[in-house]
Amino acid sequence: MFRRKQPHSHTQLSHRQINRLLPFTNAPLFHALQLLATGDSARFHMPGHKGEPLFNSYAEVFAIDFTETYGTGNLYLGDGPIRDAEVAAARYFGASDCFFLTGGSTQGILSVLATAVGRGGAVLLDRECHKSVCHACALLDITPYFFSAPVLEPFGISGALAPADAERQLIDHPEIRAVLLTSPTYYGVRRAIPAFADLCRAYGKQLLVDAAHGAHFPAVGLPTPVAEGADMAVLSIHKTLPCLGQGAVVLSAKGVDKHALRENTALFGTSSPSYPIMASIDLARAYTEGPGRAAYRRAAETCGELREYVLRRTGFTPLTMEDFPALDPCRLTVCTAGTDVTGHQLADMLWSECGVACEMADDRNVVFILTCADPATAVHRLRRGLRRISRRRSEEVLPPAAEPFPPAERVLSVRDAWFSKTGRVQPAAAEGLVCARPVTPYPPGVPLLWPGEKITRAHIELIRKRWYNEIGEITVVIG
Ligand SMILES: Cc1ncc(COP(=O)(O)O)c(C=O)c1O
The missing domain is CATH 3.90.1150.150 (Aspartate Aminotransferase, domain 1)
Structure with missing residues (x-):
């Protein structure tokens, strides 16, 4: 894929120049990555390009690392070739519009929640959501309500989310402005988006989908969430398509306030978006639409x-x-x-x-x-x-069904808990205290406990049983 002949350009480094750069032993990160990249391994992780060159060479990445200047376009003004690339991506992903992101799906999740829920609003979440949703609630003072899916055995992961469970929460908490689902999950479980879209329409709520792991869906004949009726969806192009790390998009359906959405992507994004990342989103879409x-x-x-x-x-x-x-x-x-x-x-x-x-x-x-x-x-x-x-493995009896993480009582808002005075304690000493940061095994980055939730003995016991070597200390509110 994407292997092309070296273009001639006066900006290009020669192989000699590159080789001269490589032995720099005082660049430990670069060296560690070089060792991994040139070593003999099989990568079944993101980014989706798996080390295959998107660009012709290391030098080409630098050659196209532009800024807002003649002929390059401006991301946040939505013009030039960036806009053309976004329009092509919107068409490919079956959306009314598409905005490029260089801060991963994290930037997209912050942006869609700012647009659909806004400061001080309320949102209904599946409890499997990524910690970036929690960060959005802290920044925007959003109140989260949750619903969960039953556990799928023997995997101990979350299975089918029921629209009826979401509906009960929408009736109990009419202040909820949007529902946000994760689809697909890290383990590859897809949600029934059309049923949730119908539910949201019936109650006048917006449906937002974190599809960070689903950018390859059109390439395998599956619709994106927006094509299935969601109002907005966020896709990490870098996770499953051949794109540089951090490349992502937000898709929107008709009826979404696009100006507000674009402005909110700027609120949470760098003012110097990387042109190589944006170009790699464009390339990944073009490739996947064609031979990919x-x-x-x-x-x-x-x-x-x-x-x-x-x-x-x-x-x-x-x-x-x-x-x-x-x-x-x-x-x-x-x-x-x-x-x-x-x-x-x-x-x-x-x-x-x-x-x-x-x-x-x-x-x-x-x-x-x-x-x-x-x-x-x-x-x-x-x-x-x-x-x-x-x-070499011996068979053992199947473990007992995975216990769902016990529900937690919210005693402070996410924002107040996050911005309070904090301290760090061992899980054993956390009973009765209030979380100030999400308690999150990483990956998958799904919080077990959210800021503002009270930690009980049952939580500590389950953390000790299932996550004992992943969760060392918990950050709690101390005043
Ligand atoms: C479900 C989910 N949503 C959002 C994100 C954030 O994506 P990004 O790393 O592109 O910012 C992740 C990251 O792993 C994720 O797993």
Whole structure:
């Protein structure tokens, strides 16, 4: 993909110049990344380009690193070639409009909540939402209400969200202005967007969707949330499409105040948006609309074959459409429940023994992202690694059903808790105290407890049981 002949340009560094830059041992980050990039590993994590060059060379990234000047366009004014690229993306994603973001979906989530809910409003959230939603509530003094899905066993992850549960909250809290859902989730579970869109329309609320993990959906024949009836959706182009890190878009449907939305993207974005990132959003869309479509269809087929392989040839359990019919076809979730290893241990073994890097692991699952950029050798290595590790595993009884995280009582607003005087305590000493920051295993970055919520013994016990080596200290309100 995107491999092209080196263009001639006086701005381009020669190979000699680049080689001279590489041995700089006092640039530890650059060196660490170089080592990983040139090493022998299989990447099943974001960004979706998996190290395949989007641009012709390192030098080309610098060559197109422009600013707002003649012929480049201005992101926040919505003009020039940036606007043309946004219009092309809106058409491709089935939206009325599209705005580019260089601060990831995080910038998009802040922007859509500012637009649809505003300062001091209320929002209904699925409890699986990403911590950036919590940050938006702190910044904008938004009151969150929650509803949850039942746990899907043996994975211990959230399953189908019921519109009826959302409806009860909309009736109880008429001040709610918008509903925000995460679809697909980190594990690849898709939500019933059309049913939630109908519900929101019936109650006069806006439907917002965090589709950070779903930018590849059109390439595999699935609609984006806006094409299914949501008012706004946020997509991390960098997570699943071949785009530079931080490239994202916000999509809007007819009826959304586009000026306010654009202004809010500026409120939460840098005033120097990166042109290489914006260009890579544009390239990723153009590629996926063209030859990339077939590559994504193949990635989905490969993912289906891997699920089948894990099911038939290993002791692990893949998340399949038998478990949950609406899955992201390019997300492989492998569950270790019923074996003698945790998801974290399997992920570490895959890396140390086979050079396979997953996207993330929790106590029961390992998650892999498949995209257009996975070579057959990487897929083979993943398959062989899972089989080899599985052969050494002994079978164990399935663990008891994962306990849902107990509901929490809100005693302070998210904003007041966040901006209060804070201290840090061990979980064991946190009973009765109030969270000042989200308590968040990362990844997936889904808060267990939100700022302003009171910590109980039941919370501490479950944190100790399931997240003991991920959550060291909790930041609490002390005055
Ligand atoms: C569900 C979800 N939403 C939003 C985000 C934030 O996306 P970004 O990293 O593009 O800012 C993430 C990041 O992992 C995520 O998993």
